[in-house]
Amino acid sequence: MRDLWGIRPSRRSNHDPRPGPRAAEASRYPTPLLTEDTMSTRSRITALIAVSAAGALAACGAPGTAAKTTASANLTSSAATKSGTLTIVTKFADPKYAPYFEKVAADYESANSGVKVDLQQVGDQPYKDKIRVLSASKQLPDIYFSWAGDFANKFVRAGLAADLTSVMGPDTEWGKSFSPAALKAFEYDGKSYGVPINLDAKYMAYNTAIFSKVGVAKPANLEDLIAACGKLKSAGYTPIAFGNQYGWPAIHYITQLNAMDVPQATRDADYNPATGAFTDAGYAAALDQFKQISEACFDSGSNGLSHETAQANFLAGKAAMHFLESVEFSVLTAKGGAPAELADNWDFFRLPPTASAAGDKGALTGAPDGFMVNSGSKNAALAVDFLKFMTSKANGAEMTKSIGWLSSVQGTATAENSFPQLEAALKDISSANSFAIWLDTVTNADVANAYLSGGQGILDGSQSPADVMKSVQDAAAKAKKSVS
Known part of the structure; x- marks a missing residue:
């Protein structure tokens, strides 16, 4: 019997949406100082x-x-x-x-x-x-x-x-x-x-007061989101608070973009290790879109920031948006400890697709x-x-x-x-x-790891979307051999 437990684990953190110290749950994996408030996030780590x-x-x-x-x-x-x-x-x-x-x-x-x-x-x-x-x-x-x-x-x-x-x-x-x-x-x-x-499920929370002040409307498509980021940045705000220290935050963007750019039947076949190939052009388009978002909307050095640090910036009114899970919503409320300036002025929307998206525009990242x-x-x-x-x-x-x-x-x-x-x-x-299930759990471990490292590579400029796709395709080929 082949034991697959020797693979490199995802660097996904069992994050606490509220800033604050806590001893990490286990020393075996690199994790930040967190609490247990977001069960589903911790599960996927x-x-x-x-x-x-x-x-x-x-x-x-x-x-x-x-x-x-x-x-x-x-x-x-x-x-x-x-x-x-x-x-x-x-x-x-x-x-x-x-x-x-x-x-x-x-x-x-x-x-x-x-x-x-x-x-x-x-x-x-x-x-x-x-x-x-x-x-x-x-x-x-x-x-x-x-x-x-x-x-x-x-x-x-x-x-x-x-x-x-x-x-x-x-x-x-x-x-x-x-x-x-x-x-x-x-x-x-x-x-x-x-x-x-x-x-x-994953949503883009936004500060309604900042949107109103800058004159930005809730975006209808990805092109609108990119344009809004430019206006917010010019007004002195971080458009989207983002920290990718443990890899999984980038995975969530790519999960949603894949769903909107690649037909579900194709994704179902590719996410199955026995049939995965990842040759559809939509996968490369999704990575290109993630690169566009990162360049227009994130602060530089996001691989060195934790999700918690980014979220603290959103709570403090320094950032206009934050892509987070519905299990984290409570932390944006007064009862959850958010300042009144944010607790009384926030809403959310789905990460929007491009106008020409060829996949399932109604899919929602989550599980x-x-x-x-x-x-x-x-x-x-x-x-x-x-x-x-x-x-x-x-x-x-x-x-x-x-x-x-x-x-x-x-x-x-x-x-x-x-x-x-x-x-x-x-x-x-x-x-x-349908749910677009998190890439780091719905795919074979080798494929998930290729996406995890690839997302970080796009952010720090060490990999292009084409480089990442090559790694993903190689990982899929390896996975196919392992189940044949």
Whole structure:
């Protein structure tokens, strides 16, 4: 069995959007001084390595394939069959998040006296280690956590994830309760394999007072954005606060630009390591556009700045815009510690496409986290019943209220449990054609690393977009050989 865990990890940081010191979580990887407030961002920092854990499964000859149809036989649980012990492993051990999942488990047990929920919650790194061991030994729990993208797809290809289409496909009652983009993020070959539990998407936050003062309007396309950056720079502002010290901020721009410049069918084929080639002209166009944005809108030396430092400049009113995740929105509010000058004067928009974009202009960079059901589980129906309970509208609203995450369940962010911009983000995410899943998790690790280093190279001038594309294509060829 080939173990892929020796690859170089992504330099993505588990960032805290609020400036302030904190000891890094783990000394194994270079990380800034941060806190735990942005769960989804932290997850993707480590997901590049986590994908490799699932990759080892395919190299082992797809353990669990023989039991592939066990869980799919009956996914509907009646009151009479709600008994037994349900095993669940999550990566939400952080004290800020763990109580929510513990309460859901306890409430389910209270509602179903014959059921015992064995909930095991570990951190990101321990989870990667644990899921690797459980997968290799064919001892996966009934329900297990998964990132969207190639991490989840490798479990599907290895026969370890139950096909949930019959109970949560887009035409089912349960499936219709989710944001369509969130549901689609866990599809594979047109079938549903994962239950999305939250939402996170990337938006350009902007200071409405600065825009008004300078006379800049919200841009309708990328050309408008570039022109606005020129006006803002002339007025003495940093157009877009940007720090790329750990590589992933550039990846987010490129993720969105790829989606808008390359047709989805082409991206789907290229993001699959077995078929990836990255020869479509749209990929080079996306890198050219990123270069244009960097030159017109960023301060120089962005590779030496952290995301947190850049965000501090936006909070202080020195920068007019900041590309950030919806899980970071709370830090822009008075309750989150933002100064009134910013807290009372901000809004957001999607990174706009060029007027001639040939891809999916309605795609939105982001992804949900989710849970998968073990294909060999004898408690599959009970597992589905629990996941339906956890993703009820009431529990989704409580998630937003208690831990500040947008739920993947539609209609769960309200004036009572959130704030106007967060409500607007949920509506916008629900209208997205699809999620453009973060490049550093949706692609093969070698391809992701080529993009990570390439983004930094474009910013410091050491690589041209053509150089980066050559590296990406070489990495894709290497990945194709590894799965052939």
